[in-house]
Amino acid sequence: MTDPRITSGIDPVLTAQLIATALPYMLRYDEKTVVVKFGGNAMGDEELGKAFAEDITLLKLAGINPVVVHGGGPQINAMLGRLGIKSEWAAGMRITDKATVEVVEMVLAGSINKEIVQTITEAGGRAIGLTGKDGNMVTVTRLTRKIVDPDSNIERIVDLGFVGEPKTVRTEVLEVLAKSEIIPVLAPVCAGEDGETYNVNADTFAGAIAGALHASRLLFLTDVPGVFDKNKHLIKELTVAEAKAMIADGTISGGMIPKVETCIEALDRGVEGVVILDGKTPHAVLLELFTEHGAGTLIKR
Ligand SMILES: Nc1ncnc2c1ncn2[C@@H]1O[C@H](COP(=O)(O)OP(=O)(O)O)[C@@H](O)[C@H]1O
């Protein structure tokens, strides 16, 4: 019987070349943990969501241990808007009062988490949706932030409300799942030591998980090709010192601040490689991990 792929026009030589290129990379990540943070801005498009789920399913099939952490900032904004609740931001973090944290939990742990689980199931994988609360996975303390007023240059401390900073990460549940067929999909909602529910920035959460698991790679899928310089040109590689300087001079701002700060902390905690890349490129995860020309911005020591 003729191979249907040959009759459907796929060149077998090209196919073999592609497999040969990808194989060494697949072996490099064999049984290694890859934490993929799927940002709310990257998950808007249905087809992209499907391609993402296919990539994650394939990683698991290839013997790699993917852990998905998702955000949902724009989706939380939309729900808060429908409910007439206003949000304010400080240094890329949502100032979160009691009413807001309820909405955050509903949107992240309810709709978005289950949607990603379902898309992975449709792609042929098996996924389980969890929050930081499940299995007591991530416990947080209340986060405060120092903000420097750009006009007066005066530093002040901002209380962000129910915004948490990961304090302890228990990896038992994730370790059990790593040995199974099941892919964890994690929502950054956590319990505080005071028993309250906390909203955790998804980048910060992903960094804490990647650090605790000693991940080989931490990938941030966002809505820009990577980190831009002052002239909006993509930076392919960024050292920790350069990244800190770009935050200080305002070149890196808004949601890119917690992302880059997390990259720096993750490197400190022993994560081998941290990349910020464009989640709007179909199959961005496969292209980053299994090809020579990784996309996006690699942050290094
Ligand atoms: N130097 C920079 N390079 C790239 N993006 C930047 C930079 N500074 C600020 N940003 C902003 O950061 C955004 C990504 O962060 P965020 O909106 O939190 O995304 P996500 O939802 O993926 O976490 C970009 O869309 C861009 O507007």
Ligand SMILES: CC(=O)N[C@@H](CCC(=O)OP(=O)(O)O)C(=O)O
């Ligand atoms: C404290 C804080 O800012 N939490 C975020 C959590 C979601 C998130 O981080 O989503 P993205 O990855 O899509 O930005 C928020 O409330 O929007």
